Amino acid sequence: MARAVLQMLAFVLVLGSAQAAETPVRFGLTAVVVRENLQLYDRWSSYLRTQIGRPVQFVQARSYREIMGLLEAGGLDFAWICGYPFVQQRDPETLELLAVPVFEGEPLYRSYIIVHRDSSIASLADLEGRVFAFSDPDSNSGYLVPQAMLAQRGHRPETFFRLSFFTYSHAETIEAVAEGLAEGGAVDSYIWEYLHANRPDLTERTRVIVRSETFGFPPLVARLELAPELRDGMSKALIGMTENVEGRQLLAAFALDRFGQFPASLFEPIRQIADSLRQVPLVEPPPPQAVRIIGEAE
Numbered sequence: 001m002a003r004a005v006l007q008m009l010a011f012v013l014v015l016g017s018a019q020a021a022e023t024p025v026r027f028g029l030t031a032v033v034v035r036e037n038l039q040l041y042d043r044w045s046s047y048l049r050t051q052i053g054r055p056v057q058f059v060q061a062r063s064y065r066e067i068m069g070l071l072e073a074g075g076l077d078f079a080w081i082c083g084y085p086f087v088q089q090r091d092p093e094t095l096e097l098l099a100v101p102v103f104e105g106e107p108l109y110r111s112y113i114i115v116h117r118d119s120s121i122a123s124l125a126d127l128e129g130r131v132f133a134f135s136d137p138d139s140n141s142g143y144l145v146p147q148a149m150l151a152q153r154g155h156r157p158e159t160f161f162r163l164s165f166f167t168y169s170h171a172e173t174i175e176a177v178a179e180g181l182a183e184g185g186a187v188d189s190y191i192w193e194y195l196h197a198n199r200p201d202l203t204e205r206t207r208v209i210v211r212s213e214t215f216g217f218p219p220l221v222a223r224l225e226l227a228p229e230l231r232d233g234m235s236k237a238l239i240g241m242t243e244n245v246e247g248r249q250l251l252a253a254f255a256l257d258r259f260g261q262f263p264a265s266l267f268e269p270i271r272q273i274a275d276s277l278r279q280v281p282l283v284e285p286p287p288p289q290a291v292r293i294i295g296e297a298e
Helices: 002-022 035-052 064-074 083-087 140-152 169-178 191-199 229-242 245-253 264-277
Strands: 027-030 055-059 078-080 095-102 109-116 131-134 163-166 184-188 207-210 219-224 256-262 292-295
Touching: 027 064, 027 109, 035 055, 035 229, 035 245, 064 083, 078 109, 083 140, 095 229, 109 140, 109 169, 131 169, 140 169, 140 184, 163 207, 163 245, 163 264, 169 184, 184 191, 184 256, 191 207, 191 219, 191 264, 219 229, 229 245, 229 256
Parallel strands: 027 055, 027 078, 131 163, 131 184
Antiparallel strands: 055 292, 078 219, 095 219, 095 256, 109 184, 109 207
């Protein structure tokens, strides 16, 4: 009888381990994604599965606020977010820094202010009274930094611009300026440079008039509640991408050098800007959107 009970317990433990191994790891994405990259995320999903031994699903949401909500609710295990939501206060803390992309030799990027190629606008001051596109209320490069630029000149976005709006995508901000829907916009330098290399027909219709100082590149984060073996396995898989052919090919396709480990202090300048502004977003966050699943099905 005792032997039968032990055998049953062993069977349950093995079954539970097998089911856990097949439970998809959910990885959140927002404005770091451009439409042209969707197939790359399928490849990345397959690559990470081979490295950590579990299916990986990339979950694309419309806004950073939606991604942060999913993280806090336990609906995501990891996410590629922005430095601004990363430095926002959480009590208790629910996230930890997992890895930071290295772009053109450094874990850094900038905010670009762009205008149409044929525009006479040559400076931020020239955009007064114009139509301006921001990316996301929780974006550093697409909202926080241009706010700080205006604040240094004694202005606020809602009174400086004739009209401003959010696109919730750096690529769509570039498109809005290229198509003349906005006279200026604030974008992530990495996204602009990536599209400049891959879709010059789009970026060549825009012109960069302001390049900000550098900030910590949008980081990859993990929920604090994750099992250490899952967190460490994902960290190892990301940082080890330079060590094999498929990993290097994926990094090249994303125009990234590698993923690395860096201290959270890398994002302190973003925290300082946020603390100095202490402004509410121009608009309320959007209503919940249907998320897009990229990667292997459950």
